[in-house]
Amino acid sequence: MPVPDTRRETVLELRVNNHPGVMSHVVGLFARRRYNVEAILCLPVDDGAQSDIWLLVNESDRLSQIISQVEKLADVRTVVRHAEDSCLFAGLRQQMYGGGELKESA
Amino acid sequence: MHHMNGAELTIALLERQGITTISGIPGGTNLPLYTALSHSKRIRHVLARHEQGAGFIAQGMARSTGQAAVCFATSGPGATNLLTAIADAKLDSTPIVCITGQVHSDMIGTDAFQEVDIYGMSIPITKHNFQVRSAAELLEVIPQAFELALSGRPGPVLVDIPKDVQTEILEFADWPVPGQATAIAPCNARALENAARMIAAAKRPILYLGGGVVSADAGDAACTLAENNDIPMVTTMMALGAIRSDHPLNLGMFGMHGSKKTNLLMQEADLLIVAGARFDDRATGKIAEFCPQANVIHIDIDASEIHKLRSAHIGVLGDVGEALTRLNDQLPQQSRPEWIDQAKEARRDTSTVVALTGKDQIRPFELIRDIAKHVGEQAFIATDVGQHQMWTAQHYPFCRSRHWLTSGGLGTMGFGLPTAIGAALANPDNPVVCFSGDGSFLMNIQELATLAQEQLNVKIILLDNQALGLVRQQQSLFYDNRLFASEFANAIDFVAIAKGFGIKAVSLKTNNDSMLAYTLRQPGPCLIHVPIDRREMVFPMVPPGAANTTMLEGECHACA
Numbered sequence: 320m321p322v323p324d325t326r327r328e329t330v331l332e333l334r335v336n337n338h339p340g341v342m343s344h345v346v347g348l349f350a351r352r353r354y355n356v357e358a359i360l361c362l363p364v365d366d367g368a369q370s371d372i373w374l375l376v377n378e379s380d381r382l383s384q385i386i387s388q389v390e391k392l393a394d395v396r397t398v399v400r401h402a403e404d405s406c407l408f409a410g411l412r413q414q415m416y417g418g419g420e421l422k423e424s425a
Numbered sequence: 426m427h428h429m430n431g432a433e434l435t436i437a438l439l440e441r442q443g444i445t446t447i448s449g450i451p452g453g454t455n456l457p458l459y460t461a462l463s464h465s466k467r468i469r470h471v472l473a474r475h476e477q478g479a480g481f482i483a484q485g486m487a488r489s490t491g492q493a494a495v496c497f498a499t500s501g502p503g504a505t506n507l508l509t510a511i512a513d514a515k516l517d518s519t520p521i522v523c524i525t526g527q528v529h530s531d532m533i534g535t536d537a538f539q540e541v542d543i544y545g546m547s548i549p550i551t552k553h554n555f556q557v558r559s560a561a562e563l564l565e566v567i568p569q570a571f572e573l574a575l576s577g578r579p580g581p582v583l584v585d586i587p588k589d590v591q592t593e594i595l596e597f598a599d600w601p602v603p604g605q606a607t608a609i610a611p612c613n614a615r616a617l618e619n620a621a622r623m624i625a626a627a628k629r630p631i632l633y634l635g636g637g638v639v640s641a642d643a644g645d646a647a648c649t650l651a652e653n654n655d656i657p658m659v660t661t662m663m664a665l666g667a668i669r670s671d672h673p674l675n676l677g678m679f680g681m682h683g684s685k686k687t688n689l690l691m692q693e694a695d696l697l698i699v700a701g702a703r704f705d706d707r708a709t710g711k712i713a714e715f716c717p718q719a720n721v722i723h724i725d726i727d728a729s730e731i732h733k734l735r736s737a738h739i740g741v742l743g744d745v746g747e748a749l750t751r752l753n754d755q756l757p758q759q760s761r762p763e764w765i766d767q768a769k770e771a772r773r774d775t776s777t778v779v780a781l782t783g784k785d786q787i788r789p790f791e792l793i794r795d796i797a798k799h800v801g802e803q804a805f806i807a808t809d810v811g812q813h814q815m816w817t818a819q820h821y822p823f824c825r826s827r828h829w830l831t832s833g834g835l836g837t838m839g840f841g842l843p844t845a846i847g848a849a850l851a852n853p854d855n856p857v858v859c860f861s862g863d864g865s866f867l868m869n870i871q872e873l874a875t876l877a878q879e880q881l882n883v884k885i886i887l888l889d890n891q892a893l894g895l896v897r898q899q900q901s902l903f904y905d906n907r908l909f910a911s912e913f914a915n916a917i918d919f920v921a922i923a924k925g926f927g928i929k930a931v932s933l934k935t936n937n938d939s940m941l942a943y944t945l946r947q948p949g950p951c952l953i954h955v956p957i958d959r960r961e962m963v964f965p966m967v968p969p970g971a972a973n974t975t976m977l978e979g980e981c982h983a984c985a
Contacts, residue, residue, distance in 0.1 A: 340544060340556065347548050387729035393553040393573055 327378040328357065330401040330408070331386065336394040337363055337370040344392055345372060354385045358408050369396065375408045426598055431560035432457035432591040433464075435524065438567040440467045442603045444495050446850050448473050448482035452499025453539060455526030457591035459497075471850060471879060474871035476503050478843040480510020481869070483521045485847020488830050489805055491640070493520040493574045494847065500526045501539030504585075505546065509837060511581045512550040516834025517663065518640060520579035522570045523547075527556065527587040544585050552580030557587070560595040571604030578727040579640060609726065612743035612751065620698075620722045620739045620748075621755040627696035627720070629764050630656045633679075635708075636663030636833065637701015637725060639826050643746035644668045647700060649753050655761040656698070657768035659687055661708045662818050664701070666829040670822045676771050680708035681967045682815045685776035688965075688973040690767060694719045701725060701745040704734040705834070710973035724748045777819040779964040779979035787936055787955055789813070789888060790820045795938060796858060796886060797822050799945045804856045805830060805848040809841035809865030812894035813886075815963040817860045839868030842885065846872060849881035856882050856945075863889040863917065870922070876950045877927035884945055885952045887919055890959040898962045902977065903969075912959065923952040930954060 335341050342361065349356050358375035376382065382400075390398050429437070435458060439447070448471045451459040462470055473479035476498040486494035498507050504525040514521050528537040544556045553573045555566045563586075570582040624630055632651055638644055644667040651658045651674045658668060659679045668675050676687040688710075691697075697719045702708070709715040712734055723730070723737035724745050731740035741748050780788035793816055797804075806821055807830040808814040814831060823829055830848055832840040845859035866887055876883055897911040923930035930952040931944055944951055964979030 340548070340554075343545060344548055351549050384729065384733055391727070391729060 328404050329376055329378050329382065330404050331374045331376060331389070332399040332401060333372040333374070333389065334364075334396040335370050335372055336396070337367055338394070341370065341394045342372075344394060345374075345389065348388055348392065349374075349376075349385065352385055352388060354381065360407065360411070373407055375404060426596045427600075428594070428596050430457065430461075430591065431557075431563055431586065431593045431595065432461040434560060434563050434595060435567060435586065435591070436461040436465050436468065438563065438601070439495060440465060441600065442493075442567070442571050444468055446471060446486060447495045447497055448479040448847070449497025450474075450476055450479060450499065450503060451497070452503045452526065454500040454528055454588045455497055455503075455524075455586075455591070457588065458524070458526065458586070471846075471875065473843065474874050475869065476506035477510050477839065478869050478872040478875060480507045480521070480523065481513070481840055481843035482847040482850070482875070483523070484510060484514055484519050485807065485830060485844035485849075486851040487514075487519050487521050487847075488844070489827055489848040490851050491642075491827060493522055493571050494851075495522045495524065498523070498525050499539065500528055500543070501541050503539075504543035505541055508546065508550065509835075511547060511583065513832055513835040513837045513840065514581035515550045515552065517832065518579050518636060519581065520574035521581045522574055523581060523583045525583065525585045526591070527585045529589045530558070530587045531589070533587065543583065547583045550581070551583050554583040554585070556585040557590050560590055560593040561597070563590070564597060564601050568601050568604035572607060573604075575604070575606040577607075577609065578637075609744045609747070612724075612741050612748045616739055616741045617748065617751050617755065620741060621752055623696060623720060623722060623739060624654065624656075624698065624752070624756060625759060628761065629694050630654070630696040630698060631691055631694040631719075632656050632658045633661075633697050633699045633702055634658060634664040634667055635661045635700065635702020637745050638664050638667040639701075641701060641726070641745040642826060643700065643749055644826050646746050646749035646753060648672060648674075650698075650749050650756070653753065654756055654759045655765045657690070657765070657771070659691060661702055661705065661833075662831065663833045665818060666823040667826050669824045671824075673772070674768065676768060677774075678818055680710065680973065681969075682777075682819060682963050682965065683973075684771070684774035684819075685965045685976050685978065686771035686774035688967070688976060690771045691716050692974055693767075696720045696722070699723045699725075699737075700749060703730045709734075710967045710975075711971055714972035714974070776965045776976070776978055779962070779981050781958055781961055781982060783982055785936060787933065787957065789816045789957060789961060792886070792955060793817050793820045793860070794822070795941060796945065799942045800856050800858055800884075804828065804858055805845070805852060807831070807841045807845035807848060807857065807859045809859075809861040810836045810838045811862045811865055812890070812898065812961070812963050813860045813862045813888040815895070819963075838865040841865060842869050842876070843872045845883045845885070846876055846879065846881060849883050850879070853882075856884065859883055859885045861885060861887050862894060863887065863891060863913070863919070864893040866919070867917075873923060873926035873928055880949050882948060883950050885950075887952060887954050888957050889919060889954060890957050890961065891916060892959045894959065894961070895963065897959065898966075899969075901962070902966070919952065919954045928952055932956070
């Protein structure tokens with residue numbers, strides 16, 4: 320039985336230049352600085368010239384360091400750190416899986 | 426309207442950036458670039474013999490001048506061969522722009538001949554990278570590549586250009602403005618006031634200088650702060666040369682192979698003023714026990730370095746030179762006589778003066794000092810990685826910023842020779858000395874051909890112990906003296922090899938200062954082969970993972 324994760328979750332909201340390599344720049348940074356990303360959402364904005372990326376991550380004392388590394392990426396315009404998941408990922412989970420359980424596929 | 430293909434545009438944009446030398450190797454996918462380059466009247470091409478050599482030649486130009494330098498490679502193996510030099514540039518914050526050919530856009534993603542995803546591969550080791558999708562994009566990407574390489578904390582940028590983009594014809598009206606370093610935001614005034622107050626209140630402050638002081642050309646400002654306020658200075662390996670070795674307040678290099686008294690004095694500090702440094706583990710030793718009593722003022726241009734490994738009481742974000750100059754303006758003169766007496770005592774450290782052999786034989790530390798005497802203060806000093814590098818760092822009398830060229834963060838064996846070639850290309854009037862070891866030298870020995878072709882004033886001092894000396898040393902000290910895979914069974918005739926490449930070479934088997942002086946005075950390249958005892962070790966040494974207070978010491982035979 321998995322131990323429930325009691326760590327606080329945080330959502331990072333990134334505005335980035337939209338081009339084919341930008342996701343690997345962002346996600347690769349978290350991977351090589353051994354910081355787990357729990358969930359990702361990415362949508363084009365500004366007629367596709369930019370994208371917004373939302374990352375669901377666990378709080379830790381290394382989060383500030385990761386954020387300052389993300390801010391150094393040339394394609395990242397802004398980083399906003401939200402105190403908690405403002406329904407974004409919880410709502411998505413509800414929408415897709417209903418009540419947190421994976422629906423049986425037909 | 427201007428009318429040209431993408432390759433011609435790339436070369437024209439590089440000319441407009443002020444580039445005069447490009448190192449590289451042509452291949453299938455960068456041939457349009459090479460054809461365009463062959464028509465350039467402003468850019469000289471230096472043909473390396475391996476793309477890693479081309480990358481380090483660019484580094485030698487960049488490190489010795491502070492300007493961004495360019496190298497070329499073709500797709501696939503050409504591009505992957507660059508990776509080590511790029512990673513090295515990233516860790517030592519060196520501005521290079523690497524331009525790789527890529528297969529035709531339509532073939533990307535099809536496992537085409539000599540196709541690799543160099544864009545994806547270089548993400549973790551570049552400051553930024555691009556894959557160009559049209560000739561028109563070059564007008565933005567090339568200037569941006571230079572701006573990124575040079576701005577803030579410098580670093581490597583890779584630009585991958587598919588072959589069809591190189592041959593695409595473009596018409597355009599206006600040239601873009603060449604890319605250059607963007608202005609740096611001024612340091613926070615309140616942070617500087619607080620820092621000045623903390624310095625004034627400190628009893629035992631130390632100024633800890635890193636490679637950022639070299640990048641920012643802030644050595645003089647650091648010396649002024651030290652002199653006006655009786656603050657001893659220590660340097661990382663990367664900061665050697667930023668301040669003169671003979672400055673009375675310079676306590677030299679600290680850390681794993683730093684001087685013992687300097688490491689011990691640092692433990693007593695009540696304030697560290699860290700300037701352009703990043704608390705690297707080779708410098709700090711076990712960081713939890715590094716300068717435990719000290720408050721920290723951390724000045725850096727990279728916000729992510731402040732609080733990364735050691736939390737700072739005051740973080741100052743900005744140019745190190747500006748920060749130190751403004752601190753100098755705010756601080757009245759202050760004397761700390763007792764602390765300065767302790768610092769002067771630390772300068773009398775002899776823990777690095779270690780040798781197994783007697784005075785009649787060649788001893789590495791004496792050889793290094795003798796060479797410095799012969800080549801003078803104008804010389805650039807490149808090294809490879811290993812024992813010879815540490816001995817040079819410990820004993821060479823550094824006096825100029827940017828004249829010390831060494832692989833710090835990545836510790837890349839094979840760095841020395843091509844980097845020395847790059848420094849000589851960028852500084853044709855200065856002598857260049859490359860200290861190397863037999864292990865390192867073999868890793869880019871093919872660049873002897875480049876050196877012979879260019880006939881540059883590079884003198885290679887090859888300390889040959891027929892071993893991977895620093896590995897052997899660690900096995901000897903920390904692995905029960907179980908020497909495995911660290912000694913070379915077969916002797917190599919390096920003199921014959923150098924001659925085979927067309928490089929003059931001599932072997933220095935006994936102390937012969939006049940022969941050494943004569944050889945160093947000759948124009949053009951030369952290899953000086955120096956056999957040394959493989960049992961020689963670099964001392965003192967902090968065991969990896971230990972605190973800087975734990976130092977193993979060696980002995981010196983007849984050194985008194």
